Amino acid sequence: MYQEMQTYLEKGIYPFHMPGHKRNPMFFPQGMANLDLTEIPGMDNLHWPQGIIRAFQEKIAGFYGADESFLLVNGSSGGIIAAMCAVCSKHKKIYIARNSHISTLNGMALAGADATWLMPETTPDGLCGGIKPEALDNMEEGAVVFIVSPTYEGFVSDIKEIAARVHARGGVLIVDEAHGAHFRFNDAFPTSALELGADIVVQSFHKTLPALGQTAVLHVKDDRVDTSLLKSYIQTMQTTSPSYILMGQLDYALKMLWNRPEIFETYVNRLIRLRNALTSNETPAISLMGTEQVGSHGVFDYDIGKLLFRINVHEKPEVISKMLSDEYLVEMEMAIGFHLLAMTSVADTDDGFQRLWGAMGSLSIKLEATGKQRPKETIRQHNPEIVVSPSHALHQEAETVLWEAAPGRVAAEVIAVYPPGIALVVPGERIPEDLPQIAETIRVIK
Secondary structure, eight states: OHHHHHHHHHTTOEEESSOTTTTOGGGSOSSGGGGOOOSOTTSOOTTSOOSHHHHHHHHHHHHHTOSEEEEESSHHHHHHHHHHHHHHTTOOEEEEETTOBHHHHHHHHHHTOEEEEEOOOBOTTSOBOOOOGGGGTTOOTTOEEEEESSOTTOEEOOHHHHHHHHHHTTOEEEEEOGGGTTGGGOTTSOOOGGGGTOSEEEEEHHHHSSOOTTOEEEEEOSSSSOHHHHHHHHHHHSOSSOOHHHHHHHHHHHHHHHHOTHHHHHHHHHHHHHHHHHHHTOBTTEEEESGGGTTSTTOOEEOTTEEEEEEOBSSOHHHHHHHHHHHHOEEESEEETTEEEEEOOTTOOHHHHHHHHHHHHHHHHHHHHHOOBOOOOOOOOOOOOBSSOHHHHTTSOEEEEEGGGOTTSBBSSOEEETTTTEEEEOTTBBOOTTOOOOSSEEEEEO
């Protein structure tokens, strides 16, 4: 495994994908192996922090405006599951955005929650947009609402209005802001959900900030959440041997960003120049999109750190992504449907942005000259038929069948493409006839 990793790095491919540190040595302390410590005297304890970890968490809470913030060393997934178990112990009814990460389904099943799906609006070419506040007009009193904002592609919902409606009915709002940990650092980005009224916000530092994989945080604000119970579930979902390498590098990177705000200013200015250059030089083959959706399809704001491209020729995005990697040494984060996604972060460099601009320009001209135009068809959003609840489905007797025999049966497992990890079919839903094949077999309820 190590040799394969080294071989990949030696190719010199520039990463426009996660993690957000982009392997930039600026954000890594020298002698990093020396950080691999354990809970020896003076090093504190993640589950009962009284010293350096407590001080670090308080610093994070102060910066983001939380009442309390908790370090997560197994990613946002553990925080999402802990949050759902904690709040659903008192609020059994939960409304969940259908474009949520698969960890949400695990949390829902463990909590035994009675879930109702909130269907995000759909953009003209099939992407999940935002959740409209009006979708909550008929929510039950005292329910939990769970939404994703920003989405994987960068679309942000109207969190302020959603929070107001949830709280007016005595509910609790959880926001999966895994892709928005960088919002607080510069006004060029959307306002964080924590500042707009969300009760629990989970962020993945490693996705959009210069932090190692698995580093994340759970923020809680106001008194609608039983923080003691939440702490217990966070402890339950995390290892008792947390990596001090993860926590130490995160401390190093965040202190650099807090003490040197010009680093983020430089990144934002560079990013805006790149977006302007990509827009002014685009061809009919590939177009930069995202910001034009603001004000429609439930999209209240957009994260300009995401470079979302629409492919307007018949060549498949995964083929174009491979061309970018093989011929131009630029690696995309995602290539699905009609789209390519390049993720940027404060760790990106002038050289990387210049390489991406040149690659997209050259490739656009090549595709325009050789490719037939793609029709402006719309991808139909899957409207799930719920037969039984996910928690019920996971405990039913199941069998494995070939993919072609699955349509019409009830799923006993999550069907999802990763990334981004959004479920196409959830346990307990009937498998549709037109589901694209992503595996040889699937488990279904007998």
